[in-house]
Amino acid sequence: MLWSVFNKMRSTIWMLSIFGLVVNPALSEETIAPGPFTDTECVNCHTERNPKLIRQWRQGPHAADPGSGCGSCHGDRHKDSNEKARKDQSCASCHEGPAGHSYSLSKHGVINHLNEDRQDWNQPLQRGKYRAPTCSYCHLHNGDHGNTMAPSHGPEVRQWICSGCHSPRYVREQFANGKRQLEIADLKVKEGEELIASAVDMQSGALTELKQRLIRHRRNVLFGVGHQSPDHQWWHGQPALDGDLIRIREAVSEFHRKAPLERPFSRSPGDN
Ligand code: HEC
Ligand code: HEC
Ligand code: HEC
Ligand code: HEC
Ligand code: HEC
Numbered sequence: 357m358l359w360s361v362f363n364k365m366r367s368t369i370w371m372l373s374i375f376g377l378v379v380n381p382a383l384s385e386e387t388i389a390p391g392p393f394t395d396t397e398c399v400n401c402h403t404e405r406n407p408k409l410i411r412q413w414r415q416g417p418h419a420a421d422p423g424s425g426c427g428s429c430h431g432d433r434h435k436d437s438n439e440k441a442r443k444d445q446s447c448a449s450c451h452e453g454p455a456g457h458s459y460s461l462s463k464h465g466v467i468n469h470l471n472e473d474r475q476d477w478n479q480p481l482q483r484g485k486y487r488a489p490t491c492s493y494c495h496l497h498n499g500d501h502g503n504t505m506a507p508s509h510g511p512e513v514r515q516w517i518c519s520g521c522h523s524p525r526y527v528r529e530q531f532a533n534g535k536r537q538l539e540i541a542d543l544k545v546k547e548g549e550e551l552i553a554s555a556v557d558m559q560s561g562a563l564t565e566l567k568q569r570l571i572r573h574r575r576n577v578l579f580g581v582g583h584q585s586p587d588h589q590w591w592h593g594q595p596a597l598d599g600d601l602i603r604i605r606e607a608v609s610e611f612h613r614k615a616p617l618e619r620p621f622s623r624s625p626g627d628n
Pocket of ligand 2 (some may be wrong): 398399402406409410413418424425426427428430438441442479480481482490492496497498499501502
């Protein structure tokens with residue numbers, strides 16, 4: 357009688373544990389609820405556990421945008437949440453413009469694309485664990501939730517990251533070249549903006565559009581340099597800026613030629 361009750365209990369315990377209702381006491385304090393969770397729930401629960409991570413996120417580029425909370429990179433469940441966030445797809449949906457495009461044309465992007473099935477995505481984003489850098493390897497390195505590549509961290513951080521895979525000398529050359537490229541681009545932008553400013557009376561949507569193009573093409577040079585994409589540097593970047601300058605010069609000289617005729621009461625550009 358007693359024996360059969362004991363046996364019943366044993367099988368009940370066994371059944372309960374199969375359904376996960378009896379938890380191994382060693383794990384019980386840290387059983388991770390599977391989700392799904394809302395972004396607010398993620399933040400609330402993780403603020404206590406990972407205060408540094410949440411601080412970085414709040415000060416970083418993503419917290420300000422209501423659409424890019426925790427779930428946009430991690431998904432809304434715990435299962436595979438790290439693996440998901442480490443893959444390029446987690447960024448590409450929002451950064452498919454020049455940011456994503458420049459990277460996918462770079463050697464890094466091409467290697468990761470070809471290597472995706474062979475890479476072990478359980479590995480943290482640390483030195484020696486990846487063959488080529490993914491978006492998050494560079495920008496959210498080793499659990500960083502800000503932007504590891506932000507200029508405010510200084511060049512040392514970036515150079516340290518690159519030199520996990522390249523020789524320090526190669527990395528220094530890349531950065532020196534990148535700096536030169538950006539200086540040249542800045543000179544072009546400055547010249548264009550000064551020309552536009554010289555036609556200050558000109559209320560033209562065309563000039564505003566030309567100014568926006570300058571800024572967009574300057575950003576392409578930045579992506580060419582930052583993402584090692586020759587296409588963005590040498591096609592969508594520097595030559596596009598040269599084209600902008602030609603168009604701005606034409607538009608401004610057209611304005612100076614026509615202005616005195618079309619608007620007899622306005623100052624002519626020579627007057628000061
Ligand atoms: C009720 C509390 C709670 C909520 C809500 C919660 N988490 Fe967690 N999370 C935990 C605990 C506990 C762990 C395991 C211990 C740890 O790593 O801090 C964990 C671990 C993680 C990990 C690390 C997983 C790993 O394999 O190392 C990630 C990533 C994560 N959570 C993201 C999220 C995201 C994204 C959300 C919202 C969709 C979320 N969490 C919601 C409690 C929570
Ligand atoms: C822009 C994408 C992105 C966003 C947004 C993001 N994460 Fe992450 N998170 C990552 C990546 C990538 C990793 C993996 C880091 C690694 O492997 O070194 C990670 C890792 C983690 C980990 C594991 C950290 C560790 O040291 O093991 C936790 C916990 C986590 N994230 C929670 C959150 C929470 C909570 C939020 C929202 C406040 C959030 N993440 C928002 C990309 C993101
Ligand atoms: C849900 C959309 C979304 C996802 C997913 C997302 N981002 Fe963003 N990201 C944004 C928005 C919005 C901004 C702020 C506006 C901007 O600069 O484009 C931003 C800003 C950034 C910036 C800073 C840009 C600057 O001008 O300072 C970087 C770097 C960045 N994201 C990298 C990533 C990486 C890497 C991932 C994947 C791990 C990722 N993002 C995933 C929407 C997203
Ligand atoms: C090899 C490292 C590396 C990889 C891989 C990488 N980035 Fe970048 N990224 C950079 C650097 C360096 C910059 C230039 C930062 C600067 O000077 O402002 C940059 C710039 C950016 C910016 C603009 C930031 C700004 O200040 O305007 C965004 C957005 C961005 N990256 C997103 C991405 C996304 C999305 C991916 C993947 C599709 C990616 N990055 C892959 C290193 C990398
Ligand atoms: C996780 C390893 C890794 C990191 C980190 C990394 N790279 Fe690379 N990089 C590679 C690999 C692998 C290649 C392809 C090498 C080849 O072509 O043989 C490559 C190629 C390149 C190329 C193209 C070379 C060519 O022949 O066209 C440049 C430029 C470059 N990396 C610069 C950088 C810079 C700058 C950084 C830091 C912002 C960086 N890399 C970070 C692994 C890495």
